[in-house]
Amino acid sequence: MEYVNKGIDLDDAHRTRPRSELAKVAILRAASELLAERGLRQMTIEDVAARAGVGKSTIYRRWPSKGSLALEAFLDDFLSTQPAVNTGSLEGDLRKALSAWVTTVNGTSTGRSLASLIAEVQLDPEMGFAWRENFLEVVRAQHRQIVVHAIARGEIPSDSDANLVIDMLFGPAYHRLLHGHLGLTQEFVEGDVAMVVAGAKAGAAVLSRH
Amino acid sequence: MEYVNKGIDLDDAHRTRPRSELAKVAILRAASELLAERGLRQMTIEDVAARAGVGKSTIYRRWPSKGSLALEAFLDDFLSTQPAVNTGSLEGDLRKALSAWVTTVNGTSTGRSLASLIAEVQLDPEMGFAWRENFLEVVRAQHRQIVVHAIARGEIPSDSDANLVIDMLFGPAYHRLLHGHLGLTQEFVEGDVAMVVAGAKAGAAVLSRH
Amino acid sequence: MEYVNKGIDLDDAHRTRPRSELAKVAILRAASELLAERGLRQMTIEDVAARAGVGKSTIYRRWPSKGSLALEAFLDDFLSTQPAVNTGSLEGDLRKALSAWVTTVNGTSTGRSLASLIAEVQLDPEMGFAWRENFLEVVRAQHRQIVVHAIARGEIPSDSDANLVIDMLFGPAYHRLLHGHLGLTQEFVEGDVAMVVAGAKAGAAVLSRH
Amino acid sequence: MEYVNKGIDLDDAHRTRPRSELAKVAILRAASELLAERGLRQMTIEDVAARAGVGKSTIYRRWPSKGSLALEAFLDDFLSTQPAVNTGSLEGDLRKALSAWVTTVNGTSTGRSLASLIAEVQLDPEMGFAWRENFLEVVRAQHRQIVVHAIARGEIPSDSDANLVIDMLFGPAYHRLLHGHLGLTQEFVEGDVAMVVAGAKAGAAVLSRH
DNA sequence: TGTTAAACGAGACGGTACGTCACGTCTTCCG
DNA sequence: CGGAAGACGTGACGTACCGTCTCGTTTAACA
Structure with a gap:
């Protein structure tokens, strides 16, 4: 840090x-x-x-x-709001993680702060490393466990790309946060989760596609 | 405008x-x-x-x-680089649209400009409307046609949510652009497209879920 | 002009x-x-x-x-307020001319305009000539007649310096207008006139003192 | 200040x-x-x-x-050039004070600066107080002593108006500086001094005239 | 009476200086 | 002697006018 x-x-x-x-x-x-x-x-x-x-x-x-x-x-403010999840199913875990994020961020000053900081990272090159190290990787490490657990359970192929799965889940959510074109609704959460689950179970996220 | x-x-x-x-x-x-x-x-x-x-x-x-x-x-610089696509299949269209975006944006000054502008939108409330109106909706309107065509072809359910599908495709890409945690590689494009195609075909993006 | x-x-x-x-x-x-x-x-x-x-x-x-x-x-606004005077005595003429000026200028917007223009003359070298030609000499030519008449009447020496007499009359008045340190009162007018009359009659304003 | x-x-x-x-x-x-x-x-x-x-x-x-x-x-530049005077006679004091002023001001950059500042005072109302307090009153307090001394010597009436006498001396000088219609010559200095001396000695500057 | 050149209103243009703001550094002085 | 307080040099900001310059549009003298 x-x-x-x-x-x-x-x-x-x-x-x-x-x-x-x-x-x-x-x-x-x-x-x-x-x-x-x-x-x-x-x-x-x-x-x-x-x-x-x-x-x-x-x-x-x-x-x-x-x-x-x-x-x-x-x-600290933010990270304490993002719990580790382990519901016993991929779908449950993804839903819980994304829901927690949406709750923290949607229409709140925390959400605006998050957006501000992502903005700052774009404008100040010095910020990039600190941001990834102290924010992004901390959160992602936790989220990747969801995929690890799903593999362990045999829900998805063992060579699934955890990074891709996580980006598929949160990428669209950040997208809506930053652009504000559509709301971070419950419907969005359900749809996003369903898409990721369906894709991951179909093996669309397996590695080394090259 | x-x-x-x-x-x-x-x-x-x-x-x-x-x-x-x-x-x-x-x-x-x-x-x-x-x-x-x-x-x-x-x-x-x-x-x-x-x-x-x-x-x-x-x-x-x-x-x-x-x-x-x-x-x-x-x-103008940017929009001219994003072609309308119609390859005859959902997967082809998604791949082509995302590839065009990645090519324009990955490691280029255009990519940095795009990131800078998204940043500015976060910091200057006055920018939000102009950004959505003049940039985002222009691009998205084009991309939504991909879903419309896929529905017309019968590849995916007729009540698929075009907005969700598009956000699932581009959300993760913007995510990587803005956070820089992972590269916008060819593998990423393939994986992202595969996930979206699998999810959409499985009916995971159908509307009015709750 | x-x-x-x-x-x-x-x-x-x-x-x-x-x-x-x-x-x-x-x-x-x-x-x-x-x-x-x-x-x-x-x-x-x-x-x-x-x-x-x-x-x-x-x-x-x-x-x-x-x-x-x-x-x-x-x-035009200003010049029309400054009458030619001919009361039959030096003292009367000086008093009337100075009083007219004080009335026009003391505490009025005309007075502030006059001060503004004198200021402008100091700051814009191009203004100097026009100011002397169109304003100052017009007024002074009129006032010099007072001295000419006084000489003709034999009230003051024939080699009296009309320019000096006029400057002695109006100089102190402009001084108070511009610096605002003391009022342009009736007492001031009387004192100024008395001083100029006494000096001029004593022959203190005769020319070629070398 | x-x-x-x-x-x-x-x-x-x-x-x-x-x-x-x-x-x-x-x-x-x-x-x-x-x-x-x-x-x-x-x-x-x-x-x-x-x-x-x-x-x-x-x-x-x-x-x-x-x-x-x-x-x-x-x-500071200016004030240091204006000496206190005490020659033993009203005429000597007035001549010395006026000569010092003319020497400092006539055709010099100090003269132009002085004119510029008097101009500024006209155009910026905020300047008026500072100008009178820090410049004008400082100089005038010194000059009024000339009159006080002349009264003490019995040269002029004891109820002579020092303010009027000083304005009669310097008013015409400032007038020529600002309007530039006539030079600040040695002849002018002599004539101005002679007028003021004659007037003051004749009791033309006594107070409470009306 | 119809033509035409000028002077017109409107106001955008390239500039200059303004006075304000926040930056990140440096200095002073207090506890 | 470490830290609060805040002045410092810097430099971009957005504003206000400057004096110049196109713009069409009157307008009035001549053809």
Whole structure:
């Protein structure tokens, strides 16, 4: 998590300065609030510093950019809402995972924050790695387990491409979130899940098609 | 196309204002180049004006924001690369449409411009409508025909949800473009298409599910 | 009056274009109003054009700058308020001339317009000549007659410097108008006049002091 | 000196903020130079910032307008050239004071700067107070002493109006500076002084006339 | 009376400077 | 002596007018 938070972990490891983590917490809290209230573009470092009761340099000492701060502020909030799932069937797992995501994201400030951050990743090349490392891979690792379990259960071929299955499930959902052309409805969730289940069971996601 | 271009096209059609469209063309060209060269964030209105040999006010007279200018500059470039398809089979059509998109977008400045614009849409609420109207719906209307034709051919149920099918095809592709976690490879195209075809033929995309 | 009004007079003399003097009148009227309402700095050519119901180029065709337009708009208004005087005594003439000026100028929009124009003369070198020619010399020629008459009456020495006498009378008055440090009161008028009369009668204004 | 310099001097006196006064000095120096070189209208804030090696916002943080900056830049330069005088006679004092002013102002960039600032005062209402407080009253307080001394010496009546006497001396001089209709010659100085001396000694400047 | 050239209103054009904003860095001074 | 407070240099923003320049459209003198 170098980009998001540079070097703090080392210091923590040395346990030489466990003290003004208060500042860090206050900053993340302020950033989180402002991100939810105004969106990333209207959230300024100066606002965050003011609300956190902190000098700007204290922020710049820890985060190299507004985006990286927003990312860290967003992460915990978001990740805690995405449960590991294990319902006993592929269909159940996919439905539960996607439903949780839709619930968290549809029409909420979390949804707008997520969209803001994905936007920031496009505009700031430095953000790409941190985003994939700290957000995307964390979520995807969890989701890939759904496919692993389905293979273990024998529901789908053992050479199914977990990455593809996961992208088939969440890709359309992110698509609707970001473009806003259609709603993230219950019908959408059902349709998306049904398509993925049908495709995966038919073996359409097996690897090395080349 | 109100946001992007306030009625100019209509007037032009009537030939009532054949005046200095030179400026408009020069501006769009300069914007297109700078968008490709630097991305949306590093493209400034002042740079565009300078390169187009135009005053800033001439730009602000026509476009209300950097994003709307970039959108219009991007549109023609992009849309001309997305052919209407009709290969005679659902699978062929989907493969051809997705391949064309991947070719245009994967690793190209067009791809980065597209990502930049999707980002801008998240950050500037005013952009949302213009984006859906001028970009997304134009492309999607074309793509929905693929489903219409497949239904006509009897390949898939007649109550299949064209919007869902299209989002299942392109959602994962946009997902990979924007997050960069996995490549837009030939394998991905084949897998995505196979999943959609299997799901649609299995009737997983039929409407009014609940 | 080249600067203020270039070449129109000649054309008028030829009587070849007696037509849209309406425009000129409307422009001068609008300029005069806006000058009085807002002062020279807030009066813009575009405002004048709009209020006069005239295109900007019609203004630029006749006047080379905002200042020159304002000057011409101001002139007639002002000059008509400054009567020739001949009371039969130097003191009476000076008092009457100064009083007329103070009445026109003290606390009035005319006073602010006059100050605005004197300001413009300092900032736009092109204005200097036109100002002296069309405003200052017109007024001063009239005022110098006061001194001429006083000499003729034998009230003051025949080699008195009319320019100096006039500057001694009006200089302090303009000073107070422009700096606003003290009011243009009746007491001021009386004191100024008394000083000038006493000095002139004492022969303090005789020429060629070398 | 609120307008010109919002309280900085006081703080400096307390030595509570000995920080980057370098910027202030550099800005005033650059402004002073540009004012002399080009006059107030052609002096832009951006030029001043560039020459001072300073950001525009650093200027706007201290001065609310171009005029107020120019005023402060002008003040020290000018005031140091106007000596207190005490020659032992009214005539000597008046001559010396007026001569010093004429020497500083006649045909010099200081003279043009002075004229520019008087112009600015007319056009920007916010400037009026600062101008009188920081420039005019400073100079006039000094000059009024000339009259006080003449009264003490018994040269002129004890109820002579010092303000009127000073305006009679300098009013005509400013008049010629601003209108440029006649030169600020040695003859003018002698004549002006002679008029004021004669008038004052004759008791023409006594107060409460009406 | 019909033709034609000018002057007209309208307002877009290329520019310049404005004053504001937020950036990320640097300095001061307090606890 | 670390951190809050906030000034600094930077540079893009969007605005306001500038003075110039096409545009059709009157308009009025001449043909």
